[in-house]
Amino acid sequence: MTIKPIGNRVLLKAVEIEEKTKGGIILPGTVSKEKPNTGEVIAVGTGDKLEGLKKGDKVVYEKYGLTEIKDGEEKYLIADVEKILAVIEE
Numbered sequence: 001m002t003i004k005p006i007g008n009r010v011l012l013k014a015v016e017i018e019e020k021t022k023g024g025i026i027l028p029g030t031v032s033k034e035k036p037n038t039g040e041v042i043a044v045g046t047g048d049k050l051e052g053l054k055k056g057d058k059v060v061y062e063k064y065g066l067t068e069i070k071d072g073e074e075k076y077l078i079a080d081v082e083k084i085l086a087v088i089e090e
Contacts, residue, residue: 001071005078008047012039012061012077037063038088039077049081058088 005011015038041057044050053059062085067078 004043005045007045008049008081009045010079011043013042014039037061059084060086
């Protein structure tokens with residue numbers, strides 16, 4: 001199945017970012033019981049408010065108010081552009 005967002009919406013795949021302590025110990029995302037709020041942009045709609053967002057961008061999004069969908073075993077999120085808070089640049 002191909003999922004293509006419409007309007008000012010973005011298709012995201014949640015990504016757990018590993019955190020590192022001051023001592024260099026890597027903490028996997030499973031240490032925190034909270035929902036991850038970082039993801040990778042899988043597809044971008046055709047709306048005029050989506051400037052600067054492209055496939056492959058890592059973003060921070062609001063924890064609530066997104067629509068979760070499944071394609072087989074994969075879980076995706078559809079978010080309005082207003083729910084995207086920042087782009088992560090590495």
